[in-house]
Amino acid sequence: MRQQAVVGPAGAEAYLRWAELPGEGEGVRVFLHGLGASATFDCSEAAAHPALRATGHRSLLVDLLGFGWSDRPADFGYTLEEHADTVAAVLDADGIRGAELVGHSMGGAVALALAARRPELVGALVLAEANLRPGGGAWSRKIAAWPEEEFATRGMAEFTAGESDPGYLATLLADPLAIHRSAVGLVRGISPGLGQVFAEYDGPKAFLVGELSRPYPEEGDAVEAGAHILTVPAAGHPMPVENPDGFARAVAEASVRATAAV
Template identity: 45%
Template sequence: MRGAVVTEAGDRIRWVEWAGDEPCRVYVHGLGAASGPYFTAVATHPSLAGRRSLLVDMLGHGISDRPTDFDYSLEAHADALARALTAAGVTGAELVAHSMGGSVGIVLASRHPDLVSKLVMIDSNLDPLTPARGVVGSNGIAAYSEEEFLAGGRAEFAELAGAEWWATMRLAGREALYRSAVRLARGTRPTMRELLLDLKIPRTYLHPEADGPLPGADALTASGVSVVPVPDCGHNVMLDNPEAFVRATAAALAD
């Protein structure tokens, strides 16, 4: 385990790292998750192994610190991740990021272009969402006020999330989980989709085939984004169908 200070208050982002060839490969989890449980098996698969690899936990999540005075916007997450990668001596990384992590990755590549050379997003948020009670996702959390969520909404949402997601979500800071969800549902200006369209690096978007055509796929493809449906999986593509995920990711990262 390694780490770096990423805020003026001394808060640290931490990651699991193993040695290998450059360029570095960086894996980033989604909302309420952690990179180790979600990515270790696929990152060490023979088709993806051999690169220096960092499995990073964003602030408020996993093994990283959980400051209660951090903004937790996508921009703040991206800037904190940039400081961690810079401290780790990473440039031109191949970024593989799930859900909220992919949204952060888009902002990271836009704000810190020297840090990202390729971007693989896994069913990531591209557009703002409308808050709605009873929904499993960032917009479900965003339907609460922060006071409601901390007082009892977190326990209610745990029932909706299910045991697998809750296994990592329960490790996230309460304020971090809520604020990250609200800011993810709110999105960025320009939107994540608009930022993605403007990026000039190789970009791949993996999504569950069962969800049907990805909204806006034609415009993404026209801008150079490879949109790849993955069979036999839900939102957690790398856990539900690791072999298909590895094939698609290895193809996306091939020279």
Template identity: 30%
Template sequence: MVRRIDMAGAGGVRLAAWEFADPPKGKREGEPVPGALLLHGLMGRAAHWARTARWLSATYHAVALDQRGHGRSGKPAEGPYTLDAYVADAEAAVERLGLAPAVLVGHALGALTAWRLAARRPDLVRALVICDMRASAPGERAQRAWEEWFASWPLPFPTLADVRQWFGEDDPVLERPRPARGDYFAEVMAERADGWRPVFSRRAVRMSREGWVYDAHWDELAQVRCPTLVVRGPDGELGRAEAQEMVRVLPHGRYAEVPEAGDLVHYDRPDGWRSAVEPFLESLAR
């Protein structure tokens, strides 16, 4: 069962949230079911969490959110696409869907959104899973490299096979083929009159990235008081030393590494991802 839930986010922006499995019933009649909100990264969409949401749904009312500018959610031309707007949307989702206190699971920008919400509204957040997001600022050089890469996409793609080929094999930034990466980007394309183009707003993506790439986020991280798992892949954006420093800064931080994973840890290595995250979630129940 897949169910779409439409709701209003900050400033009235339309948000689409998704259940990819039926929520579990409480062990006793009337017993509340714990909630989980899954937040994708920049250029992602809620569907990237489908496998995770399905196994989480054995225990949690798991909901994945298409964040503003992405997926089936609203894409206002002028935004705002600030960190505060993303956090306010996540806050609205937790409250309006009755998920609090929720486990927040975030990838990249979604992870930053999650820990900023946990720092701002600790009453809404039970625990965090942070996947492949740095607390330090990538900076100007990284932003220029990203802009050049973003502009290099050979749009429109003639077919979905071409999408998979370019992102999984032909993209110059790849050191080796990554078929899962090709599949990941194929999920964020839609067929238009001239070929396949992203379902997200490219302008929104640029504006969103500019909102966080020049700033460090250690202060907000240190304010997170709930149990937090920091997960990385050896080939991802988050280095081991920085990830372990993030764990040290967190009052209740833990560390996990998924072997052979890149930056799309949950999508690239779903079994390793589950093996890393599930014991952490089980420890919350204990």
């Protein structure tokens, strides 16, 4: 486990942590997780898959602040832009440029925010059912509708009590404050919009859709943005944990296409 000190808006240091898998090539692949999740948990099996190891990329499985193994500072805003800046701090500290970003759900929105703010850090975008439209997703909208303090004190417990998927609850490794503020950030989006950033990104880009998610409304947006569409079989939205083999193979195909396009 590695860590990088990042500075929040109040000036206090917090540590963002990530796991790293070595690769034989020069490429770097960065996994960014969804709302409430953790890349070190959700993406570890996929990242170690032979199909991805064969690409030669070094893989960084980043737990965003407030999630997984990373610190959970109360003075952090947890907006998409702030999450993107902490990822940028990791890449800057390691001298990484042109990374392949693999962003699942909210992680895809963070990847788009990073591409908008620091385009030199991004060499390819692989988005797995990422937020492309304003207003967030169904889950983030429900969370954002709670007043922050109420969600932190009782809303989180009530919300998870109504969740029927034990597999999803197993991945819920986050601070309630971080979940709420991140959900608010997803609903607010960024300027320009996430879909516009994806459409205007001129590097290699792919959009992964779970077979069980279809019809998936934002798939059409990804097609219009010029992304290559890949299907993860036998999986819905939580595809990295539902079918890590299929997820890894789809990411590997996107990576091969990205390499060929360079």
